[in-house]
Amino acid sequence: MPDAPILQVSELNVFRGATHVLKDVSFEVARGELVALIGANGAGKSTTLLALSGLLPARSGTARMTTDEGTIELTRASTETIVRNGLIHCPEGRQIFQSLSVADNLALGAYTRTDKDWIAQTTEEVYRLFPILREREKIPAGALSGGEQMMLAMGRALLGAPKLLLLDEPSLGLAPKVIDTIFDVIAELRLRGVTILLIEQNAAMALEIADRAHVMEHGRVTLSGTGASLMENDRVRQAYLGVSA
Amino acid sequence: MSQYLFQQLINGLALGSLYALVAIGFSMIYGIVRLINFAHGDLVMIGAFATLGMLFYGTPWPVTLLVVLLVGALAGAMIQTVVFRPMLGAPQVTGFIASLAVSITIQNSALMLLSGQPRNFLFPEAMRQRVSLGGVSASLTDLVIIGLTLTLIAILFVIVYRTRLGRAMRATAENLMAARLMGIGVNRTIVAAFAIGSALAAVAGLFWGGKFGQIDPLLGSVPGLKAFIACVIGGVGSIGGAMLGGYILGLAEVLFVGLLPQAYAGYRDTFVFSLLILILLIKPSGLFVRHVEERA
Numbered sequence: 001m002p003d004a005p006i007l008q009v010s011e012l013n014v015f016r017g018a019t020h021v022l023k024d025v026s027f028e029v030a031r032g033e034l035v036a037l038i039g040a041n042g043a044g045k046s047t048t049l050l051a052l053s054g055l056l057p058a059r060s061g062t063a064r065m066t067t068d069e070g071t072i073e074l075t076r077a078s079t080e081t082i083v084r085n086g087l088i089h090c091p092e093g094r095q096i097f098q099s100l101s102v103a104d105n106l107a108l109g110a111y112t113r114t115d116k117d118w119i120a121q122t123t124e125e126v127y128r129l130f131p132i133l134r135e136r137e138k139i140p141a142g143a144l145s146g147g148e149q150m151m152l153a154m155g156r157a158l159l160g161a162p163k164l165l166l167l168d169e170p171s172l173g174l175a176p177k178v179i180d181t182i183f184d185v186i187a188e189l190r191l192r193g194v195t196i197l198l199i200e201q202n203a204a205m206a207l208e209i210a211d212r213a214h215v216m217e218h219g220r221v222t223l224s225g226t227g228a229s230l231m232e233n234d235r236v237r238q239a240y241l242g243v244s245a
Numbered sequence: 246m247s248q249y250l251f252q253q254l255i256n257g258l259a260l261g262s263l264y265a266l267v268a269i270g271f272s273m274i275y276g277i278v279r280l281i282n283f284a285h286g287d288l289v290m291i292g293a294f295a296t297l298g299m300l301f302y303g304t305p306w307p308v309t310l311l312v313v314l315l316v317g318a319l320a321g322a323m324i325q326t327v328v329f330r331p332m333l334g335a336p337q338v339t340g341f342i343a344s345l346a347v348s349i350t351i352q353n354s355a356l357m358l359l360s361g362q363p364r365n366f367l368f369p370e371a372m373r374q375r376v377s378l379g380g381v382s383a384s385l386t387d388l389v390i391i392g393l394t395l396t397l398i399a400i401l402f403v404i405v406y407r408t409r410l411g412r413a414m415r416a417t418a419e420n421l422m423a424a425r426l427m428g429i430g431v432n433r434t435i436v437a438a439f440a441i442g443s444a445l446a447a448v449a450g451l452f453w454g455g456k457f458g459q460i461d462p463l464l465g466s467v468p469g470l471k472a473f474i475a476c477v478i479g480g481v482g483s484i485g486g487a488m489l490g491g492y493i494l495g496l497a498e499v500l501f502v503g504l505l506p507q508a509y510a511g512y513r514d515t516f517v518f519s520l521l522i523l524i525l526l527i528k529p530s531g532l533f534v535r536h537v538e539e540r541a
Contacts, residue, residue, distance in 0.1 A: 053426060083428030095423040097416050108416050111409075112428035160428065 012061035039216035086163030098142030109156030147178030261495025270442025272487035286469015292450025321443020355462035480531025
């Protein structure tokens with residue numbers, strides 16, 4: 001089924017402790033699409049991504065990733081298997097390895113990759129996208145600025161050979177100029193056919209770049225549509241774009 | 246250099262080697278899962294008795310060394326898999342108490358199986374000779390212990406800083422969640438850290454028996470406690486710090502006894518613990534750690 005959506009989430013329920021965080025969440029991401037999840041803090045966006053990469057168990061429901069290599073049930077597979085199959089999660093707060101060098105961080109991104117030539121070539125590619133990382137190659141990643149750390153997190157994710165890239169708040173706490181760089185790279189990845197699921201506080205930027213978007217409120221997907229149509233939606237404009245009615 | 250001072254230095258370095266071997270494993274385990282493992286010293290005892298068993302069957306020393314490394318690694322891997330793996334993510338105190346339980350279980354099982362009777366084993370005749378080096382002499386046993394320890398530590402550093410496994414261990418130690426997201430099998434990586442650390446402790450048991458000539462089922466308590474102190478001195482969680490902490494502790498103990506009048510010799514442990522308190526007052530994160538890391 002070459003046309004099956006790369007990601008199919010249906011009726012997903014996730015608890016964190018006793019709290020019911022995701023309530024019957026369903027959505028799909030087609031191959032090559034850039035889909036944004038927008039919503040307030042605590043709406044369940046990050047929890048969705050954590051469940052997709054197998055870091056949080058699902059109480060019920062399914063999440064299925066279909067690639068050329070086959071289909072895997074994300075709610076049952078280990079994170080290791082999920083990553084090996086090309087679902088790469090660039091987590092909130094960047095989570096780079098601070099005490100390790102920039103080069104080590106990038107090498108860890110390629111941990112599941114075995115083709116040495118591909119790794120060398122992709123590392124070059126990352127250095128071309130973010131030249132500052134090459135200069136900082138030997139420096140502990142914790143010494144980088146916030147923007148550079150974000151670039152490193154993105155570069156590290158690219159070295160995992162993502163078929164489906166989950167980006168959690170890539171613009172958080174960054175200067176506008178750095179945000180532009182990051183979004184330029186996201187746009188470039190999309191042109192190259194990488195499927196992206198993007199979480200973003202900055203709803204305007206996310207909707208502008210996204211093919212489709214889902215609005216999450218209190219653990220449910222309450223509104224879905226193309227990026228452009230949601231930008232025109234009154235509720236979205238009031239709640240997330242800061243436009244008064 | 247006077248023979249006396251030289252002798253004390255070699256003694257201190259040999260004792261420091263034993264402490265360093267135990268402390269490094271203690272520190273690796275703390276580093277990767279934030280577990281204060283009070284059962285770690287008992288791996289020294291397991292290593293010592295494994296050596297005794299091998300000698301009973303007349304196994305040659307190089308083979309014995311390899312077998313002891315293997316026994317330690319297997320014991321460490323087993324303890325981690327059975328006891329500590331289910332506690333990953335539990336509060337730190339849970340693991341700490343469990344490690345006390347493991348320690349008591351190992352010690353009492355050993356008492357039941359092997360009896361409390363101390364046993365003797367010695368390094369072969371050839372290794373107990375003294376060698377002269379330009380006017381001073383040292384026991385070959387001490388020199389072998391120091392040499393082998395440094396070799397093992399060098400191999401460890403290559404593993405930790407130059408291999409894929411080592412990189413995965415450092416990543417897991419720093420950020421468990423991010424390590425998972427890299428596709429690292431963190432359970433395997435944690436087992437590897439336990440196995441390597443425990444193998445080093447078991448070799449310390451082989452050296453312990455060879456140096457002091459006598460072993461018993463409770464012999465692990467002292468090296469376990471001293472390793473803990475060495476880690477605190479050097480900075481717990483850091484391999485280099487644990488190693489240096491071990492050598493500092495060994496040298497300090499021997500020089501304290503050797504250079505002060507005989508009457509003070511009985512205060513050896515008082516001195517060691519005072520040193521610990523002093524270092525904690527001056528540099529609470531340890532001498533060789535640049536910053537206090539907090540885990541998110």
